[in-house]
Amino acid sequence: MHPPIPLLERLREFDGSVDDFYASGFELLPSGEDDSGYPQLSDRIRPFAQANGSGSTYAIWLRESLGLHGAEDPNEIVRAAGDELWEPFAAWIGPLIPDVVSSRRSG
Template identity: 45%
Template sequence: MYSPIPVLNELKDLYDSTRDFLADGFELYGYDDKERYFPRELDDPEFLSRLIPFAQANGTGSMYAIWRSSDETDVALLPVVVFGDEGGEHVIARDFRDFLPLLGHDAEITVDHDSAYYFREEDDDHSGSHEMFVEWLRERGLEPAEDPDAVIAAAQEIHAERFRAWITPFYAKVGWA
């Protein structure tokens, strides 16, 4: 079993069955492999215990993680965050089910200190396995996000302030705040 999230296990099976990208820049790696994702400076056990990295978010090394914002035992119900490879970290989905349609938009996420967003030109080609992924989403009652900014805004309205308050002391400890 890849993870305790059944739909993420199904996504991993789909991901492993194709040689093409399911979504632009998205690559699944080891579930909860903290050594791969976080720099050594951020080795505080309290910090690491609240984040579950699971995928690369774009071609430059940004990554997706689940934030243990509460003691919720169903990890799929926790918010999804993105950490930018050049800095910036943001809540992007209220839970894993909200996250999947963002991937269906089929655009790399851009992350900076002030925002995270998906941008796609009308004439951009889709990833090689995009249609297979869209079919997979629909089998689960989901559709690709037509307005990813709205999904991110909804998640940030609920979680952004708490996430910022939680992460700031860890960054301050290593001199990043």
């Protein structure tokens, strides 16, 4: 069992105070059932809710245990990744959705 996460505990308190679903397809996993069948990830990623009927899961990434720090400008990281990976992405998506590639060229 993992130590509690304060914000997640507040969500559990709220969840226990309502009688009906408060978000479509969202359902908290019972406390203690936090490995979702992937115990090798449970020291870094903690699943806490079912996202929808497809089997998707919401999880919290325990960044403190990985020594990660928040980015000063996350948008810059996304822009840099887009610039770096545009060519392979365009080669993949172009045949499927040509408008995506043409809109980047014209923009």
